[in-house]
Amino acid sequence: MPTTLCSSRDLVGRLLYPNSDIVVTGDDLAEISHLKRYLSEEFEIKDLGQLRYFLGIEVARSSRGIYLSQRKYVLNLLSETSILGCKPANTPIEANGHLSSKEGDPVDKGRYQRLVRWLIYLSHTHPDISFAISLVSQYMHDPHLTHMEAVLRILRYLKSSPGRGIFFSPLNHLRVEAFIDADWVGSPNDRRSTTSYCTFISGNLVTWQSKKQALVAHSSAKEEFHTMAHGICELL
Template identity: 50%
Template sequence: MATSHKGPSLNQCKYVMDLLKEADLLDCKLASTLLDCKWKVSMEGEPLHNVSYYQRLVGKLVYLTITRPDITFVVNLVSQFMHAPTTDHLHVAKRILRYLKGSIGHGIFMQNHNSTKILGFTNADWAGNTLDRKSTISYCTFVGDNLVTWKSKKQPVIAHSNAESKYRAMASTDCELIWIKSLRQNLGFSYYTPMSLTRDNQAAMYIAYNLVFHEQTKHIEADCHYIRAQV
């Protein structure tokens, strides 16, 4: 952690350098993106003989997401093949390292914005996993414009529509926001301002404008009420 007059900055520069050295990628070419836009989740490629090497590498990348939320989604992808990785999966994992080499100093910067508002952003890709057709949700939450929590996780069930996957993503983020509000109150900081949740959900807008579509969302609403009841 580095500190300045603006605030503390959290990063794992030395940890990234150690990862690059272990993977023999100190002199590798930089990658401007974490993932090739044409890459799809699959089991293609030659099975790896040294599975433990892949597992150690991905495990260390998971630990790195503590201060690097920008790699969370791709690390979530490669961590789904821990027991049967292929050469293609290893290639994606090493691409993450090549991306990290070009952004070693990146991390989380905390600053006093004279604000205590709580807000969240969420997204979901409908049936993005081509193997089981499950969707992946991602969200991040802010307190006073400072990033505090984030997650990328595959949904446990198959969503029947794009709207359903987005609703489930928003319900999960709602739970996170409620937990943050409860934590603040337990620490003695009252919070009465409405929390904000942002999601570019065209399907939800169509449902809001056309009441006929509400009939198609009863199962979604029931699931959302059940999720909130668990908080």
């Protein structure tokens, strides 16, 4: 089972990285115990026991499996941005929604970048906002009003279920599966497509991504083949 260790020997390191906990996990309990003894001889280590909270990610266990979420992180973010009192949204982005450059008045660039960075970290346990984040992150250097409204909609969507996360359960197979999709010339700015995929091992979601492609596809068939090749590389 994952355990958490906290080191307090290097003061400079703790100033640069205030949360210096590390996670030790594996299926060999004897080897884990040996590693912890070795680390305690080299550093001042405190064993915090079974993993419950790490870098904003909360870990909950049951007989069915392990659940990862960032509920506290989400609530702190909503409180910081004064979204707690707003009406929640049912989806992170409008259906068939697209963003264009320079729509609306310019907004505070620093605030926009901070919000997007916070949301990017939330995608570690929220694959459902990956596509929306891939859109708003394209305007980090020149954000306008419509881009900020899209960011705020993601926040309102998170308010609807701040405790949503990822569940890992033991199953009786080791199948590796992938689901892949793409839109064709989805960006109104440069006509490039966005590729999205998610991969599963034993029925558990392990990787996911939503990213704009580097080239313009001249046909939907070419776009689908490119997306499929990308997904197969991820599976391999």
